[in-house]
Amino acid sequence: MAVRIVRDRVLVRVPATSANLGPGFDVLGLALGLWDEITVRAIAGESLVHVDGEGAGQVPTDESHLVVRAVRAGLEAAGAPQAGLELHCRNAIPHGRGLGSSAAAVVAGLLAARGMLSEPEALDDARILALATEFEGHPDNAAPAIHGGATLTWSDSEGPHAERVPLGESMRPTVLVPGERLSTSAARQALPTHVPLVEATFNISRAALLILALGGRPELLLPATADRLHQSRRAGVMAPTLEAVTALREAGWPAVVSGAGPSVLVFEALDSATSEALSARGWRVLHPDVARRGAEIVTL
Numbered sequence: 001m002a003v004r005i006v007r008d009r010v011l012v013r014v015p016a017t018s019a020n021l022g023p024g025f026d027v028l029g030l031a032l033g034l035w036d037e038i039t040v041r042a043i044a045g046e047s048l049v050h051v052d053g054e055g056a057g058q059v060p061t062d063e064s065h066l067v068v069r070a071v072r073a074g075l076e077a078a079g080a081p082q083a084g085l086e087l088h089c090r091n092a093i094p095h096g097r098g099l100g101s102s103a104a105a106v107v108a109g110l111l112a113a114r115g116m117l118s119e120p121e122a123l124d125d126a127r128i129l130a131l132a133t134e135f136e137g138h139p140d141n142a143a144p145a146i147h148g149g150a151t152l153t154w155s156d157s158e159g160p161h162a163e164r165v166p167l168g169e170s171m172r173p174t175v176l177v178p179g180e181r182l183s184t185s186a187a188r189q190a191l192p193t194h195v196p197l198v199e200a201t202f203n204i205s206r207a208a209l210l211i212l213a214l215g216g217r218p219e220l221l222l223p224a225t226a227d228r229l230h231q232s233r234r235a236g237v238m239a240p241t242l243e244a245v246t247a248l249r250e251a252g253w254p255a256v257v258s259g260a261g262p263s264v265l266v267f268e269a270l271d272s273a274t275s276e277a278l279s280a281r282g283w284r285v286l287h288p289d290v291a292r293r294g295a296e297i298v299t300l
């Protein structure tokens, strides 16, 4: 029987994510306890979008809205008919700051599509990761948004795959968010197509070390979060971010650029003096939990 829309109202929640984690460019990611909540309704008539919080008054409110596009991609991939869509978005994830807002929007739309379907298995996690990777161009935000916790991704002829990385109990991350935005596409344009073998080898060693560090060897976090592939090459488009990362690392904090920047992720709770000094220089200091569960459909 053909796949149909059988639920006309679905609420989904999706976490922020920090990708790369230093050496794991386009591979590693971590889900953070900062959530977007989106209600999707199938309606008769034209689509409309209401946005509260981050992105309100800035993102489109018609068919070009990213969540609408993702719902449509999900319905199409499942072979289901399209419908008018009404969205209510309550957004907590800052846009254009390297905290995976676009991946969260895409995963939210795909998951909402799953929640509407007569055969939700037509959009299983692997299919959602593949579709989200088509939207994003890289899987390292979508994977932790879907699965929660820390993830690693790789791709083969079948498409992208994701696995959870074991996480110790004690991680208390700090996220520093600047006022300025930087689009991921602009940050990707700063990168070369080829890198020296010695730099690739450096990152392979540190990314492997990071798997140990995350699993319960926090004393390894500082060396394990060093990167030579992408962060310094992006300094031209986010100089204050690289300055903050360098200063924090010199003081012993395991700090990295969050995703494509310009936020900073520190794998520990910063002390109050350091936090206050950063706040005074315009950084918003957040202490999200690690989101150990990923995106979910909340039945309405």
Ligand SMILES: Nc1ncnc2c1ncn2[C@@H]1O[C@H](COP(=O)(O)OP(=O)(O)O)[C@@H](O)[C@H]1O
Pocket: 036, 055, 059, 065, 066, 067, 089, 091, 094, 095, 096, 097, 098, 099, 100, 101, 102, 103, 105, 182, 183, 184, 185, 259, 260
């Ligand atoms: N919840 C959302 N609803 C609609 N569009 C969104 C949403 N989140 C992100 N976007 C779109 O994605 C852009 C940010 O994506 P990107 O440059 O990849 O940054 P990041 O994903 O790091 O926040 C926003 O400017 C907006 O166009």
Ligand SMILES: N[C@@H](CCOP(=O)(O)O)C(=O)O
Pocket: 017, 018, 019, 020, 025, 026, 027, 097, 098, 099, 100, 101, 102, 138, 140, 141, 184, 187, 188, 230, 258, 259, 260, 261
């Ligand atoms: N690996 C990507 C990660 C982008 O993350 P975002 O949160 O900035 O979208 C990259 O470094 O370009």
